[in-house]
Amino acid sequence: MARAVERALRERRYLVAEAGTGTGKTLAYLVPAALSGRRVIVSTATKTLQEQIWGKDIPLLRERCGLDFAAAYLKGRSNYYCLARGAEFARAPTFAAREEAALWPVIEAWSRATETGDRSELDLPDQLHTWKDLSATAETCTGRECERYEDCFVTRARALAGQSDVLLVNHHLFFADLAMRTSRAGVEILPDYDVVIFDEAHALEEVATEYFGLQVSSYRVDELGRDALRAVGDRPDLASMMRDATGELRRAGERFFQAVADGLRTGGGGAGPQRGFGARGAPRGRTPRRGQEEESVRAPLVEELLAPCERDQARLDAALEALRELLAEAEAPQLAQIARRAGELRVELAAVTAMKEPSRVYFAEVRGRGVFLRAAPIDVAEELQARLYRRTDTVVFTSATLAAQGRFDYFRRQVGLAPEFDVDEARYPGPFDFPRQAAIVSPAAVPEPNAPGFLEAAAGAIRALTAVTDGRAFVLCTSNRNMVALHSALRDLPYQVLLQGERPKARLLEAFRAEPSVLFATASFWEGVDVPGDALSLVVIDRLPFAPPGDPVVAARLRALEAEGRDGFSELSVPAAALALRQGFGRLVRTRDDRGLVAILDRRLVTKGYGRAFLATLPKSPLLRSVEEARAWWQRGGVAPAPHRA
Structure with missing residues (x-):
């Protein structure tokens, strides 16, 4: 793999490389990147991998392999303490939750001593609402006009990034930069x-x-x-007018977004609200408990949904314009920025609700306490071709899960690598002996997921399977509803029973490793979770993770394929779900010594024709049809009949 990456960097080519767990793919691209003499951006999706690369792999290459290269690690600006906003907050600290006030002295002392301003240096709760007032965003940062610009932690981090040979970022930061540099000149992040x-x-x-x-x-x-209120804290001449303007803005916003939410929940979006498993595993539905993924209700933006909100939208538009006009002549950077934000928000609200771009899908979403109106591209392929591929002649794509049924067609279509693109492709399966180390269990006695009695039968199968492995199981669900129902039915298991949301994720994993346990979880445990060794011997997946076809984005993409005379189910729904399933499967085998069972409690894996596509995407492992067969396989130590593939 390192040779393939080296060739791509040397010959300025594109490479798609699937590298299974245990391949060492991080070192395979870091070594040629460090030796290339070119500035390389490495972009990852998860914090876990970022920390591994920065804290383990890069030091290894420098200290043990003698590679001399400059590396930097850049996060989104909201991860850094903002000196200007922090000083402003300190003048009159106000906290969204009483318990957060106790953390302020710790944060204040740290802010005077830190060299980086990176909040990860502190052990802060993930959902610390006060941090929003202490960090900057693209909307709130005044850039070079800020009096603390030279001392700014973001400025210093970007200066180090500018001197690096290898720069480590995440996908969100990379695409935020790409969107900005191709729409606003001079506002690049990277x-x-x-x-x-x-x-x-x-x-x-x-x-x-x-x-x-x-x-x-x-x-x-x-x-x-x-x-806006905070920005006039030292301007008594504006304070009264600003209180009036922001009070009206708050009331208008509450009425408009509440009207949207009410229409969404009552099916005003035409197709009705969509809940279930997202295209990449994100569950949608009810508001979760603390720590669980935020589920959402989504529906298309249509006239029937927006018409009852027209008067409230006009009031919100007027409130935004009034705020903009109030500060239109302001010379202070913070005030001018508030005026600009109000104007931009007004324009974007009008654009989203006008729904005039046929290349976009328009939808509304309620997630937690927030209401969102969104316009998303139906197909990002053309966007990537225009914004990235025409500007960058060398791109490497790698992951453990890119090939569906052994081919990259689905992934290439997703990211706009059209057939006419000259792209190198490679698969590196990794060191694991899946026929010996893992078996797939699809119990024939469990009915289809939408059939009466499914949850009861699934709970019975889980009870029997955990008895085989003495617990040590992840139960990965495609919805919060199934997770809560299965946990409720099985909380009397003779093992430690854990539920996502009861504790922070890291604490759950610590408890899981400490003693035989059964952990019930949803999307965030499907990928990026590493539990090697005997602590995890069974992964249970409740159903095939299809995205709901009525989800606005999925539905728009299915319609676009059908308009081209293609089969959206086989070209989009099946490969997307198969790759998501493979992510869940990948939790089990993390080293050459791991062994265990992956139970997929969805009989469609075997009974439907498309089930073959799922089986062909999963690693080659024996297919067992009952708990009894699973017990026999386990007791034999993994020696099994021929793999499932026909």
Whole structure:
């Protein structure tokens, strides 16, 4: 793999390389990147991999392999303490939650001592609401006009990034930069680069869809109002007028977004609200408990949904314009920025609700306490071709899960690598002996997922399978509803029973490793979770992770394929679900010594014709049809009949 990456960098080519767990793919691209003499961006999807590369792999190459290269690690600006906003907050600290006030002295002391301003240096709760007032975003940063610009932690981090040979970022930061540098001149986040290496490249379509679209939310309106009030804290001549303007903005925003949410929940979006398993594993539905993924209700933006909100939208538009006009002549950078944000928000709200771009899909979403109106590109392929491929002659895409049924057709279509593109392709299967180390169990006695009695039968199968492996199981569900129902039915198991959301993710994994356990979880445990060794011997997956066909983005992409005379189910729905299933399967075998069972409680894997596509995408392992066969395989130590593949 290193030779293939080296050739791509030397000859300025594109490479798609699937590298299974245990391949060493990170070193395979870091070594040629360090030796290339070109500036290389390495972009990853998960924090876990970023930390591994920065804390383990890069030091290994420098200290043990003698490679001399400059590396930097750049995060999104919201991860860094903002000196200007922090000083402003300190003048009159106010906290969204009482318990957060106790953390302020710790943060304040750290802010005076830190060299990086990176919040990861502190052990802060993930959902610390106060951090929004202490960090900057693209909307709130005044850039060179800020009096603390030279001292700014983001400025210093970017200076180091500009001197690096290898720069480590995440997909969100990369695409935020790509969207900005191709739409606004002079607002780049990243330094210029020669090469991009996308690790965990299976996540690209989802992230690109987010950043190449528009989003107007209740959060943006709320934050604009709060920032506007804070910006006039030392301007008594404006304080009274600003209180009036932001009060009206808050009331108008609340009425408009509440009207959208009410229409969404009652099916005003035409197709009705969509819940279930997202295209890449994100569950959608009810508001979760603390720590669980935020589920959402989504529906297309249509006239029936927007018409009842027309008067409230006009009021919100007027409130935004009034705020903009109030500060239109302001010379202070912070005030001028508030005016600009109000104007941009007004324009974007009008664009999203006008729904005039046929290349975009328009939809509304309620997620947690937030309401979002979004315009997303139906197909990011053309966007990537225009914004990235025409500007960058060397791109490497790698992941453990890129090939569906052994081919890259689906992935290449996702990311716009058209057949006429000269792209090298390679698969590196890794060191694991899957026929010996893992078996797939699809119990014939469990009915189809939508049939009456499925959850009861699934719970019975899980009870029997955990008895085979003495617990030590992940139960990965495609919805919070199934997760809660199965956990409730099985909380009396004779092992430690854990539920996603009851504790932070890291604490759950610590408890899971400490003693035989059964962990019930959803999307965030399908990928990026590493539990090698005997602690995990069974992965249970409740059903095939199809995206709901009525999801606005999925539905638009299916319609686009059908308009071309193609079969959207076989070309989009099946490969997307098969790769998501393979991500879940990948939790089991992490080393050459791991051994265990992957139970897929969805009989369609075997009974439907498309099940062959799922089996052909999974590693070659024996297919067992009952708990009894699974017990026999386990007791034999993994010696099994021929693999499932026909």
